[in-house]
Amino acid sequence: MSNTATLTPPTAKKSINVGTFAHGFTVAALAALSVYIILRIVVTGHGPFSNQHEFAVSFVWGILAAYLIAQWRLKVPMMALIVLPIATGMMIYALLMPRDIESLNPALQNGLLLTIHVGLAMLAYGAACVSFGAAVLYLIHPLTKMKTSLDTLDEIGYKAAVITFPLLTIMILMGALWANTAWGRYWGWDPKEVAALVTWLMYGAFLHARVARGWRGVRCAWLLVIGFALVMFAFFGNHFFGGLHSYM
Numbered sequence: 001m002s003n004t005a006t007l008t009p010p011t012a013k014k015s016i017n018v019g020t021f022a023h024g025f026t027v028a029a030l031a032a033l034s035v036y037i038i039l040r041i042v043v044t045g046h047g048p049f050s051n052q053h054e055f056a057v058s059f060v061w062g063i064l065a066a067y068l069i070a071q072w073r074l075k076v077p078m079m080a081l082i083v084l085p086i087a088t089g090m091m092i093y094a095l096l097m098p099r100d101i102e103s104l105n106p107a108l109q110n111g112l113l114l115t116i117h118v119g120l121a122m123l124a125y126g127a128a129c130v131s132f133g134a135a136v137l138y139l140i141h142p143l144t145k146m147k148t149s150l151d152t153l154d155e156i157g158y159k160a161a162v163i164t165f166p167l168l169t170i171m172i173l174m175g176a177l178w179a180n181t182a183w184g185r186y187w188g189w190d191p192k193e194v195a196a197l198v199t200w201l202m203y204g205a206f207l208h209a210r211v212a213r214g215w216r217g218v219r220c221a222w223l224l225v226i227g228f229a230l231v232m233f234a235f236f237g238n239h240f241f242g243g244l245h246s247y248m
Contacts, residue, residue, distance in 0.1 A: 022080060023071070030064040033057060044101050047115035056094035058118065059235065062126030063087040070130045074156055076148050082133035113178040117171055124167035125231055131160035132228035135221040154217060157224050158210055165203045172196055195234035202227045
C-alpha cells in the first residue's frame with residue numbers, strides 16, 4: 001500500500017513534465033519560425049511568397065499558431081499527435097526546397113496585396129489543420145482511451161472550420177485583386193485558382209451541412225478530412241499542373 005502511494009506522485013510528475021516540455025518546444029519552434037520569417041523579409045524586402053520554401057515555412061507557422069491557440073483555449077493534448085507530425089513533415093519539405101534569394105517575378109511585385117493574400121492563406125491553412133486534427137481524433141476515438149469527449153472534438157472541428165472559411169473567402173478575393181493587377185483579369189481558371197475554389201466550396205458545404213442540415217459526428221468529421229486533403233492538394237498541386245502559380 002505504502003509502495004504504491006510512493007510511486008504515484010513521481011509518475012504523475014513525469015507525465016506533466018513531458019507535456020510541459022512538448023508545449024514549450026512547440027512555442028519555441030513558433031518563435032524561431034517567426035524570427036526566421038521576419039529576417040527573411042528584411043533581407044529580401046518582400047513577404048514570404050516568392051517560392052515554395054517561403055510559403056511552406058509560412059504554412060508551418062500557421063499550423064503551429066493555430067494549434068497553440070486551440071491548446072490554450074480548449075486543452076486537448078492529443079491533438080499534438082495529429083497536428084505536429086503534419087507541421088514536421090511540412091518543415092522537412094520546406095528545407096528540401098530551394099532557399100535561394102532571387103529577384104521577384106513581375107507578377108509578384110504588388111507587395112501589399114500578395115502579402116495579405118499569402119498571410120490569409122497561412123492562417124486559413126493552419127485553422128484547417130486543427131479542424132483536421134479534431135476530425136481524425138473523432139474518427140479514431142472508439143479505438144483509443146481518450147478522455148476528451150466526442151462532443152468536444154466535434155465542436156473543435158466546427159469552430160476551426162468557422163475560422164477557416166471566412167479566411168479562405170477573403171484570401172480568394174484578395175488573390176483575385178492581385179491577379180487583376182498582375183495579369184489583367186480577376187479569374188482565369190488557373191489550376192491553383194480552381195483548387196482554391198473547390199477547397200472553399202468544401203468548407204462551405206461543411207458549414208451548410210452542420211448549420212442548416214444539423215449534421216454532426218462522423219459525417220462532419222469526414223467532410224473536414226476531405227477539406228484538409230483539398231488544402232494539401234491546393235498547396236502541392238502546382239508541382240504537377242503548372243499554371244501561373246507554378247513559381248510557388
